[in-house]
Amino acid sequence: MSASLQRGLNAFKEQIDAPVAAFFSSCVRCGLCANACLFYTETGDPKYTPIYKLEPLRRVWRQEYTFWGRLAKAVGLSKAVTDEELGDWEELVYDSCTMCGRCSMVCPVGNDITYMIRKMREGMAVAGHAPVGLVGATKRAVEIGSPMGVKLPALQAQIRHTETEFGLEIPVDKEGADYLLLLSSMEIMNFPEFIGAVAKIFKHAGVSWTISSEAFEATNSGIQIGVSEIAAELVQRIVTAAEKLKVKSVISPECGHAYMAIRWEGPNLIGRPYSFKVVHILELLDQLRAEGRLQTTGKESQRLTYHDPCQVSRRGGVVDQPRNLLNMVAEDFVEMPETGTMNWCCGAGGGVSSNERADEIRLKAFNRKKQQLDAIHPQAIVSACSNCRIHLEDGLEEYGMDMPVISLTETIAEHLAEDKS
Amino acid sequence: MSKDETLGEALRRQGITRRGFLKFCAATASMMALPPSMVPAIAAALEKAMRPSVIWLSFQECTGCTESLTRSHSPTVEGLIFDTISLDYHHTLQAASGSAAEAAREAAMEENYGKYILVVDGSIPTANPGYSTIAGISNKSMLLDTAKGAAAIVAVGTCAAYGGIPKAKPNPTGAVAVSDLIKDKPIINVSGCPPIPVVITGVLAHFLTFGTIPELDALGRPKAYYGQSIHDRCYRRPFYDKGLFANTFDDEGAKKGWCLYKLGCKGPTTYNACATTKWNEGTSFPIEAGHPCLGCSEPDFWDGGGFYKALSMPTEDITRAAVYAVGAGAAAGVALGAMNRAKKARAVKTHEKVTINDLEKGADDD
Numbered sequence: 001m002s003a004s005l006q007r008g009l010n011a012f013k014e015q016i017d018a019p020v021a022a023f024f025s026s027c028v029r030c031g032l033c034a035n036a037c038l039f040y041t042e043t044g045d046p047k048y049t050p051i052y053k054l055e056p057l058r059r060v061w062r063q064e065y066t067f068w069g070r071l072a073k074a075v076g077l078s079k080a081v082t083d084e085e086l087g088d089w090e091e092l093v094y095d096s097c098t099m100c101g102r103c104s105m106v107c108p109v110g111n112d113i114t115y116m117i118r119k120m121r122e123g124m125a126v127a128g129h130a131p132v133g134l135v136g137a138t139k140r141a142v143e144i145g146s147p148m149g150v151k152l153p154a155l156q157a158q159i160r161h162t163e164t165e166f167g168l169e170i171p172v173d174k175e176g177a178d179y180l181l182l183l184s185s186m187e188i189m190n191f192p193e194f195i196g197a198v199a200k201i202f203k204h205a206g207v208s209w210t211i212s213s214e215a216f217e218a219t220n221s222g223i224q225i226g227v228s229e230i231a232a233e234l235v236q237r238i239v240t241a242a243e244k245l246k247v248k249s250v251i252s253p254e255c256g257h258a259y260m261a262i263r264w265e266g267p268n269l270i271g272r273p274y275s276f277k278v279v280h281i282l283e284l285l286d287q288l289r290a291e292g293r294l295q296t297t298g299k300e301s302q303r304l305t306y307h308d309p310c311q312v313s314r315r316g317g318v319v320d321q322p323r324n325l326l327n328m329v330a331e332d333f334v335e336m337p338e339t340g341t342m343n344w345c346c347g348a349g350g351g352v353s354s355n356e357r358a359d360e361i362r363l364k365a366f367n368r369k370k371q372q373l374d375a376i377h378p379q380a381i382v383s384a385c386s387n388c389r390i391h392l393e394d395g396l397e398e399y400g401m402d403m404p405v406i407s408l409t410e411t412i413a414e415h416l417a418e419d420k421s
Numbered sequence: 422m423s424k425d426e427t428l429g430e431a432l433r434r435q436g437i438t439r440r441g442f443l444k445f446c447a448a449t450a451s452m453m454a455l456p457p458s459m460v461p462a463i464a465a466a467l468e469k470a471m472r473p474s475v476i477w478l479s480f481q482e483c484t485g486c487t488e489s490l491t492r493s494h495s496p497t498v499e500g501l502i503f504d505t506i507s508l509d510y511h512h513t514l515q516a517a518s519g520s521a522a523e524a525a526r527e528a529a530m531e532e533n534y535g536k537y538i539l540v541v542d543g544s545i546p547t548a549n550p551g552y553s554t555i556a557g558i559s560n561k562s563m564l565l566d567t568a569k570g571a572a573a574i575v576a577v578g579t580c581a582a583y584g585g586i587p588k589a590k591p592n593p594t595g596a597v598a599v600s601d602l603i604k605d606k607p608i609i610n611v612s613g614c615p616p617i618p619v620v621i622t623g624v625l626a627h628f629l630t631f632g633t634i635p636e637l638d639a640l641g642r643p644k645a646y647y648g649q650s651i652h653d654r655c656y657r658r659p660f661y662d663k664g665l666f667a668n669t670f671d672d673e674g675a676k677k678g679w680c681l682y683k684l685g686c687k688g689p690t691t692y693n694a695c696a697t698t699k700w701n702e703g704t705s706f707p708i709e710a711g712h713p714c715l716g717c718s719e720p721d722f723w724d725g726g727g728f729y730k731a732l733s734m735p736t737e738d739i740t741r742a743a744v745y746a747v748g749a750g751a752a753a754g755v756a757l758g759a760m761n762r763a764k765k766a767r768a769v770k771t772h773e774k775v776t777i778n779d780l781e782k783g784a785d786d787d
Contacts, residue, residue, distance in 0.1 A: 003782045013768035065761045067753075126775055128782035135780045142777045227775045 005083040008127020012060040012081075015119040021065060023111040024058050027051055033103035033113055038344055038368040039096040039361065050103035050113045053092040056081045057120045083127070090129040093120055095358035096365075099224075099257075099350035100310035105342060114315070121226025130225050137354040138221040142230060145237075146217045147354060148185035155188050155216055162196040170199055173245065174210035179284070180247040180276075181211050182218035182238065182262070184255040186386035194254060194386075197413035201285065204416050205293040209251075215241035218253050220261035224351030231261065232269035238262060242276050249277040251284060254407055256311030256349055256385040263316065280312060281409055282384055286321035289328065295417035299331040302379035306335070306408070307369075307392060308343035309385030322384060322408055329415045330382075336372040344368045348391035366395030373401065380404045382411060428629070429468035442467075449626045452619065452698070453635060453645040466630040473629060474533040475540055476526060476567060477511035480560040481553050481587040481596055482543030486578035487513050489615035506625065509537075512555065523556050530570050538628065539571035540621075541599050544580040544587040548595030564602060573607045573634055574599060577621060582610035582641070583720035590724050600641060607634045610641040614717035617698050620646045640720065642692070651688035651714050654696035657681065670711070681708060685729040687716030 033050040034040045040048040059081055062069035072078040101114040124130055130138075137147035144151060159170045171177060179202075187194045202209050215237040222231025242250050252259040263278040279287075288294040306326055312318045319340045326333050338344060347365040352358045369392070373381070381403060383389055392405045426434075432442055446463040450456075455463075479487070491514070508514070509529035510522070517525055529537060541564065546552035550559035558566075568574060576599040579585040587596035600608050611621050624643055627635045635643040652658065660666070660680040667674035668683055680686070688696075691714050695706040708714055713729070716722040726734070739747075773779075 003779055007773070007779075010768050010771050013765060014772055016765070064764060067757055125780055128780065130780055135777075138780065139777045225780070227780070229775050230777065 003126055003128030005086065005127055008086060008123040008129070009060060009081060011123035011126050012057055012120070013064055015122050016057070016061050016065060017119075019112065020057075020116055020119060021061060023113075023116060024061050025066075026109040027111060028109060030108060032106050032108060036102045036106040037097075038100075038102075038347060038365045042365045042367045043361070047092060048096050050097070050117075051111070053089070053097055054113065054116050054120055056085055056089055057116065057123070086124060086127050086129045090124060090131065091357075093117060093124055093129075094131045094134065094351060095355060096361055097350060098310065098345045098347060098352050100345035101315045102310070102342070102345065105314065118223070118226065121224075122228060123226075125226045131351075131355040131357055133355040133357065134221065134225045134351045137351075138225045138227070138230060141217070141219070141221040141234060146185040146188075147219055147221045148189060150185040150188050150217070152213055152216075155183070155211075155213075158188055158192040158195060159211070162192060162199065166196045166200060168196070168199045168203060170195065171210040173213050175245050176247075177208045177210035177245065178248045179207060179209040180242050180245060180250045181209055181253065182251060182258065183211070183216050183253050184219045184258055184386050185217060186255070186390060187253055188216075190390065191254075191386055191407065191410075193410055194407060197407070197410040198281070200413045200416060201288075201294070201409070204295075205288045207284075207288070210245060210247070212241040212245060214244075218255055218258035218262065220258060220265075221351070221354070223261045223265055224257060224354070228269055231265065235261060235266040235269050239266070239270060239274060242274075247276055249279055249284075250274075252278060252280045254281060254384045254386055254389075254409060256309035256316075256387060259316050259318075260311040280316065280318050280321075280384075282312070282318050282321045282325065285409065285412060286324050289324060294328075294412070296328050296412065296415040297417040298415055299329055300380075300411065300415075301331050303332045303334060303377070304330045304380055304382050305333070305373070305376060305378040306339070307346065307381050307383040307388055307405075308339055308341075309383060309388045310343065310345050310349055312384055313343055314341045318384075322382075325408060325412055326382060329411055334376045334378060337375050338372065344372060346388045346391045347395065348387060353387050353391060362391070363395060363398045366391075366398065369395060370399050370401065373403070378403065380406055382406050382408050384408045426472060427468065428470045428472060431472060449623055452623050452694075453627055453643070454648070463626065463630045467626065470629040472507045473625075474507045474509050474529050474537040475625075476509055476529055476537055476571075477514075477540040477542070478560075478563060478567060479511075479513060480541065480543030480545050480564070480581070481594065482578065482580050483586075484513055486542040486615040487511075490577075490618050490621055506538075519556055523558070526567070530567065534570040536572050537570065538625070539567055539574045540577055541574060541581045542577045544584045544594075544596035544598060545602060546587070546594035547597055548593070552594045561602065564599065568603050568606055571606055573609065573628060574603060575621065575624060576600065576608055576610045576612075576641075578616055579612045579614045579717055579720075579722065582612040585614060586723050588721075608641055609634050609637065609643060612640070612642055612647075612718040612720075613693060614715075614722070616718070617646070617694055617700065619698060620694060638692070640692075642718075646694040646698070647692040647718065649692065649697075651691045651693055651696050651708070652686075655688055655708055656696070657708060675711065678711075681711075681713040683731050684713045685727060685731055686713030687719070687722070687725065687728075687732065688714040689732060691716040691719050691722075693718040 031049055037048055037050050063073045063078055097117055099114050099117055103113040107113060140149045141147045163170055181198060220231055220234045222234050252262050259280050267273050285294065306322055346369060347362045352362055381392060383405060389405045396403050443464055447460045450460045450463055510526040512522060515522055545560045545564055547561060550561060553560045555563060576582040580587055581599050584596050584598045587594055609624055611624060624635060635645060638644050638647055657678060657680045661682055665674060665679040666683045667679045667681055699706045715728050716725060
């Protein structure tokens with residue numbers, strides 16, 4: 001078996017459901033989604049209009065599922081979607097869409113464009129039109145267990161290192177713990193301080209937790225490339241481990257799409273409810289704050305702003321929690337002009353970061369974030385997604401802006417009151 | 422009252438101040454959607470206008486229109502303007518009767534031939550001339566005769582404008598509207614059952630000022646008064662937009678003043694000035710009193726289904742053809758839906774498990 005146009009078009013037919021049909025028939029072609037998309041606003045090229053990125057899928061819907069479309073196809077008035085067209089659309093569906101969900105927010109007829117992009121990628125992937133970089137990441141995720149190729153020994157080394165540095169025990173495979181912490185490869189490789197920060201906070205608040213040696217990877221390349229079977233397999237690994245360790249909750253770390261995968265898509269992918277709950281690390285920290293289990297001391301004097309990771313804020317609903325937490329430790333917290341559910345993406349979500357070909361357009365689109373930052377001149381940016389952090393740093397460097405990007409969890413850990421615990 | 426007196430003189434004689442007169446002119450200009458710069462022109466024209474001769478014919482009607490125009494007003498400026506036209510014939514109001522009255526009509530027609538305004542209220546029976554006669558003259562022949570020398574015809578009330586209640590099914594008298602019989606004169610339909618008093622004075626003022634008839638809609642009504650639907654200007658519209666409806670006349674929604682759409686309000690399909698001009702010197706209008714609009718200024722309003730049936734419900738028994746059409750449409754929809762479902766099921770069945778080896782073209786089968 002290999003990818004083919006036929007499999008791709010079959011997947012389109014399979015993916016088109018009542019919402020998709022309703023969305024396509026409701027579209028009034030107003031083009032409002034264009035101005036909601038950073039790839040359009042920063043290039044001015046109309047091909048980046050979100051709804052246009054779905055054109056092949058729309059044509060398949062029309063030709064296969066509508067009366068007039070069938071008729072037009074039967075008498076040869078409309079041509080079938082070709083492999084070349086899918087090839088042309090690959091850049092639009094993967095490189096210039098981070099599935100940030102902003103277009104779905106502005107659509108006046110309520111079309112969830114992001115939902116359709118996610119579905120369209122199912123067809124693009126089996127048609128052989130997924131970006132090489134993303135295919136590679138997905139292969140590594142399935143074969144090695146991490147899109148970045150991180151293996152268990154690497155995690156174990158980071159755990160040992162953290163234990164020595166912080167003088168704390170990091171529980172691994174502890175059966176019956178309340179929480180199972182997942183990590184993203186990026187946290188393990190680029191931001192290992194996150195593990196120490198969580199350990200410190202959980203000790204302070206008395207949270208019973210563990211890491212699984214069998215399923216520590218939170219990310220899910222399957223939902224990014226658009227292959228539900230692979231996505232389901234990756235979710236299932238976590239579910240199996242969590243149920244084996246009999247944890248009450250699974251914590252999604254500072255990663256955007258991981259939260260989308262495990263919290264929102266997961267049960268649908270594996271076709272059953274979980275026996276545990278899923279929380280984002282910020283949700284848990286805010287809960288600890290509300291319960292009075294999180295005591296901090298001192299405040300950051302520098303001017304801070306918060307970059308909302310799209311999958312955590314807009315599509316995940318975790319908007320107030322980071323603000324509550326930041327207000328505990330920030331003296332001068334300023335919001336960017338558009339934040340929360342209307343935040344602008346860093347430009348690298350939805351698999352764009354695994355796709356080197358998209359580097360140029362990603363950095364161009366970053367100009368949108370630059371304008372947001374220029375409006376408020378923060379001294380540092382706080383965020384809660386490692387992928388956002390890496391690419392904010394990359395973008396800031398590209399535009400010659402000197403500004404550290406820091407983790408919210410780590411910032412809280414730095415301000416923990418020592419006397420408690 | 423002398424016939425040579427101008428309107429301005431007549432008004433001053435009746436104690437109307439210049440200020441009151443200009444206020445009336447400004448109100449008239451705004452009601453007719455004219456620019457404010459037209460106010461002096463209206464004032465000047467009205468000031469100098471000779472009291473026009475008006476002949477008022479009443480046919481199959483209930484006198485409600487006359488009541489509305491004369492009795493519902495305490496004497497306002499509009500009322501006095503109305504008084505100062507030379508109403509040469511109005512068989513409800515005039516003292517003369519029989520052949521004396523008819524002689525007055527004939528005299529007015531002769532004296533002002535080609536210049537008088539003919540006002541008609543009531544519909545005209547065509548089935549049998551004997552159904553409605555005045556001094557032995559059938560309504561139809563009186564109308565045709567009087568219309569000949571008229572400058573313009575104002576059809577007051579829904580009966581004259583569209584046939585109204587006499588024309589309601591089964592229409593035993595064969596009632597028709599003025600416009601069904603007269604084709605060669607400008608006709609202004611001032612519909613309503615009854616129409617709003619200021620609408621007729623406004624139309625007369627327009628005629629006196631410009632010597633022309635106002636801009637009319639497709640149903641021959643002055644756009645200035647009938648340009649917008651009751652619904653669009655209704656103060657209860659925000660409730661409609663929010664989906665808040667009264668379901669009965671005594672439920673919570675009715676008490677809170679919510680939209681009366683579900684109680685059969687015809688506001689969305691009715692064009693009139695009730696919601697803005699209101700009745701009884703701007704006091705209120707039916708919806709404000711808690712009753713749905715009946716749609717009285719629209720043609721065939723009496724046959725538009727039940728007054729208390731929501732507009733979205735079919736007005737009469739849908740015919741057999743419609744039943745078949747609906748059935749065929751539904752069947753086609755079901756068939757197309759079934760075909761789509763089958764197609765999708767086939768697509769799902771054709772689906773082969775996607776593995777990482779399936780993501781590249783021409784990759785070897787492992």
